[in-house]
Amino acid sequence: MAKIIAVANQKGGIGKTTTAIALSTGFARKGFKTLLIDADPQSNASDTFKADVENSLTLQDVFEGVPIKEAIQKTEIGDIVPGDLRLSNADRLYSNSPKGFYILKEALTPVLKSYKYIIIDTPPSLGVMTLNALTAADSLIIPVFAERFSLKGIAQLSETINETKKYSNPNLTIDGILLTCYDGRTILARTLKNTLQEFSQMLNTKLFDTKIRRSVAMGESQNEQESIFNYAPSSTTALDYDAFIIEYLEGMKK
Numbered sequence: 001m002a003k004i005i006a007v008a009n010q011k012g013g014i015g016k017t018t019t020a021i022a023l024s025t026g027f028a029r030k031g032f033k034t035l036l037i038d039a040d041p042q043s044n045a046s047d048t049f050k051a052d053v054e055n056s057l058t059l060q061d062v063f064e065g066v067p068i069k070e071a072i073q074k075t076e077i078g079d080i081v082p083g084d085l086r087l088s089n090a091d092r093l094y095s096n097s098p099k100g101f102y103i104l105k106e107a108l109t110p111v112l113k114s115y116k117y118i119i120i121d122t123p124p125s126l127g128v129m130t131l132n133a134l135t136a137a138d139s140l141i142i143p144v145f146a147e148r149f150s151l152k153g154i155a156q157l158s159e160t161i162n163e164t165k166k167y168s169n170p171n172l173t174i175d176g177i178l179l180t181c182y183d184g185r186t187i188l189a190r191t192l193k194n195t196l197q198e199f200s201q202m203l204n205t206k207l208f209d210t211k212i213r214r215s216v217a218m219g220e221s222q223n224e225q226e227s228i229f230n231y232a233p234s235s236t237t238a239l240d241y242d243a244f245i246i247e248y249l250e251g252m253k254k
Helices: 016-029 044-048 059-063 085-094 103-111 128-136 148-167 187-202 216-223 236-253
Strands: 003-007 034-038 079-081 117-121 139-145 173-180
Touching: 003 016, 003 128, 016 034, 016 044, 016 117, 016 139, 016 173, 016 216, 016 236, 034 044, 034 103, 044 216, 059 085, 059 103, 085 128, 103 117, 103 128, 128 148, 139 148, 148 187, 173 187, 173 236, 216 236
Parallel strands: 003 117, 003 139, 034 079, 034 117, 139 173
Antiparallel strands: none
């Protein structure tokens, strides 16, 4: 049975999609059958996977009733249900529906036995798509930058998580907070790292030991539509994400 992991933070540009892609491709490298769900209307993950969003079924079609198996694309990088710009209408289309926050959870049911991990990349908002992801997920990973604005984002996200646990997914857990684009040489990064430790305790979770360092290779790999592990396996970003996946899997054994 698949473990469903949502990667979420309503603040944009903090490595959320990068983390979702790295998790999906990294788990696959470890031998686990993995599916990536691109729930972000920007569909950057779909672009990296070279998924066809123009002439093929996408997550929006799944929300309209198409079986999810028909929307899965098997690409060179891995299996993905792509997103497209139509997902930006989700708040208008589904927010007033009694089942509006459960659509993704129900859609995923037929493929739960086909994968070990299902990763959901969410949009930089706390709208219907993110709430669907949190309702469907078993657990959540929160990527953050080492900056003060990220702390505000976590505070807002924590309220949404608490509401989700109260009303639609009482079993949702937070696997941890992941520091991305980290530069340990700066005083600010080191200071906020300590603050994030305190935040993680408030959320009844942890700050992952692994920090994802800055590198040019990550952006280049996405521009070339390749996995960071294939494009630049010796880059700091690839090494850090590999270390993070190992830390994550070791934590699952405890």
